[in-house]
Amino acid sequence: MAVGPHSTEHRIVPGVRLASVACGIKGEDVLDLVLFEFAEGSNTAGIFTRSAFAAAPVLVGRKHLQQAGSRFFLINSGNANAATGEQGVADAEGCCKALSQATGVRPEQVIPFSTGVIGEKLQVAHIIDALPEITAALDEENWLQAARGIMTTDTRPKITSRQIEIEGTTVTLTGIAKGAGMIQPDMATMLAYVATDGLAGQEFLKSALQVAADQSFNRITVDGDTSTNDSCMLTATGVSRVDLGDPDVAGKFQTALNSLMRELAHAIIRDAEGATKFVEVRVEGGRSVDDCLKIAYSIANSPLMKTALFASDANWGRIIMAIGKAGVDIDISKVDVFVGDVQMLVKGGKHPDYAEESGVAVMANDEIVITVDLNLGDVVESVWTSDLSYDYVVINAEYRS
Numbered sequence: 441m442a443v444g445p446h447s448t449e450h451r452i453v454p455g456v457r458l459a460s461v462a463c464g465i466k467g468e469d470v471l472d473l474v475l476f477e478f479a480e481g482s483n484t485a486g487i488f489t490r491s492a493f494a495a496a497p498v499l500v501g502r503k504h505l506q507q508a509g510s511r512f513f514l515i516n517s518g519n520a521n522a523a524t525g526e527q528g529v530a531d532a533e534g535c536c537k538a539l540s541q542a543t544g545v546r547p548e549q550v551i552p553f554s555t556g557v558i559g560e561k562l563q564v565a566h567i568i569d570a571l572p573e574i575t576a577a578l579d580e581e582n583w584l585q586a587a588r589g590i591m592t593t594d595t596r597p598k599i600t601s602r603q604i605e606i607e608g609t610t611v612t613l614t615g616i617a618k619g620a621g622m623i624q625p626d627m628a629t630m631l632a633y634v635a636t637d638g639l640a641g642q643e644f645l646k647s648a649l650q651v652a653a654d655q656s657f658n659r660i661t662v663d664g665d666t667s668t669n670d671s672c673m674l675t676a677t678g679v680s681r682v683d684l685g686d687p688d689v690a691g692k693f694q695t696a697l698n699s700l701m702r703e704l705a706h707a708i709i710r711d712a713e714g715a716t717k718f719v720e721v722r723v724e725g726g727r728s729v730d731d732c733l734k735i736a737y738s739i740a741n742s743p744l745m746k747t748a749l750f751a752s753d754a755n756w757g758r759i760i761m762a763i764g765k766a767g768v769d770i771d772i773s774k775v776d777v778f779v780g781d782v783q784m785l786v787k788g789g790k791h792p793d794y795a796e797e798s799g800v801a802v803m804a805n806d807e808i809v810i811t812v813d814l815n816l817g818d819v820v821e822s823v824w825t826s827d828l829s830y831d832y833v834v835i836n837a838e839y840r841s
Contacts, residue, residue: 442595442711443718443806443826448587451601451612452580454637455479455677459577460589463570465518465556465563471589473567475539475574476513476633482677484510485645486551487653489670496521496528496562497552498669500536507548510675513633514539514552514567517590517618521554521562522668531562538568542575555618555631555669556592587616590631593835594618598707602696606682606689611638613696617704632657632672632704638693639678644685649674652697656705660824661740662712709824714831717749718807722822725814731768732821735812738766746828749808754799756784763812774815779803 456478463473478484486505488498504510514535521528536550554562587597601614619630640648653672674697676684684693710718721740726732739745739762748755759777763770777785780802784794802808 443715444710446596446707446710448584448597448599449601450583450599450614451603452583453612453614453635453677454580455482455679456614456635456675457578457580458582458586459574459579460582460585461570461574461577463516463563463574464566465516471585471591472517473570473574474513474515474517474586474589475578476515476586476635476675477543477578478511478635478675479677479679480511482509482511482675483640483642483645484551484673484675485642485649486671486673487646487649489668491668491670493523493668495554495558495669496524496532497554498671499529500532501551501553501671504536504548504551508546509549510551511545511549512539512543512551513673514550515590515631516554516556516562516567517592518556519554519560519562520556520558520669522558524559524561528562531564534564535562535567539571539575542571551673553631553669553671555590558668583614583616587618590616590618592618593713594711596711598704598711600700600703600707602700604692604696606692609680609682611636611680611682611684611693613638613693613700615700615704617708619708630670630708632701633675634673634697634700635675635677636684636693637677637680638682638684638689639680640676640684644690645674645676648684648690648694648697651694652701655698656701659822660705660709661737662709662715662826706824709826712826712832713835714829714833715826716806716829717827719749719825719827720809720822721825722809722811722820723814724811724820725816726819726821727814727817729819729821731814732819733823734768735763735766735814736821736823738762739810739812740823740825743828746825749803749827750829752800752804754779754784754796754803756790756799759810759812760785770814771816776813776815778809778811778813780805780809
């Protein structure tokens with residue numbers, strides 16, 4: 441089940457080749473291993489989970505990213521290789537070493553990623569045995585196949601592109617992402633990979649990536665849970681020779697990257713586990729970004745609010761409950777609340793013209809905007825979320841079945 445439009449239209453990125461195969465982690469004939477190859481001279485920046493239980497591939501990836509320019513990403517789905525101790529780290533490093541031997545690069549030029557069930561030993565032999573097949577299958581056209589290969593409980597692949605024109609040269613950005621549950625990133629997203637044929641150093645890429653993540657993946661929540669494996673990567677191959685750090689180019693690139701990553705983030709919410717609603721929680725008139733986000737997340741993560749959304753129940757009392765428990769100093773006599781264009785609360789009390797039928801009608805929409813105006817300042821922030829349905833419970837109750 442997913443909400444709203446979906447497109448798999450995208451563009452290839454010169455300097456990037458990809459492949460995906462079924463190595464047996466998720467069973468026969470199910471894509472579960474993905475390989476990215478980047479042209480020599482490419483630069484990569486990454487943001488990783490802040491979870492104290494960061495998975496083994498995150499630990500290895502952080503180290504490798506600091507040691508050398510990345511030539512390959514090796515990604516498996518179906519097994520997170522998290523909470524696996526020293527053996528898990530050794531397994532991640534072993535996969536990198538095996539790929540380095542097969543391709544002639546250094547082990548630290550390979551970054552490993554895993555997603556799936558936590559606490560189980562990684563099926564290293566499956567991955568290594570599949571390396572000849574997956575390296576032989578590398579092709580610049582395989583973006584959609586790669587997007588499918590990183591999926592777990594996702595119901596549809598998440599992929600999109602942007603292009604900018606710089607003095608007659610086209611610069612392309614393409615990204616893929618996966619994620620449907622265990623979603624409230626504290627840095628990036630579940631797994632996301634963006635590549636461009638622009639030319640840039642690691643520091644520029646890291647700064648651009650952080651700005652874009654703060655407007656996209658750091659503004660979504662399905663269930664308030666942060667994964668052990670969250671990783672978001674941005675790679676520049678440099679093939680176009682367009683310098684992304686040029687003052688006349690940097691702004692255009694940042695705008696394109698922000699837009700691309702926001703679309704991927706929204707695609708995750710639209711495909712959230714069991715979702716029937718795509719919801720923006722917008723908090724206006726705040727004194728600070730922190731105040732606005734605390735209130736927005738309090739509403740977006742409230743099980744009572746999310747079940748009301750699923751039921752199309754115009755129970756605005758659950759909105760003010762969530763505002764009140766957010767721990768933000770507000771003046772309730774100034775608070776206004778809207779759902780869509782229906783005002784439910786004015787100056788802290790029920791709007792005199794509010795009619796339940798109007799509230800029910802707007803809550804029945806597939807896409808909903810909840811607006812809270814604190815009337816205390818000029819700051820505006822939005823968070824995107826989904827509802828909480830029967831299917832979410834079933835999917836997660838049966839996750840390991």
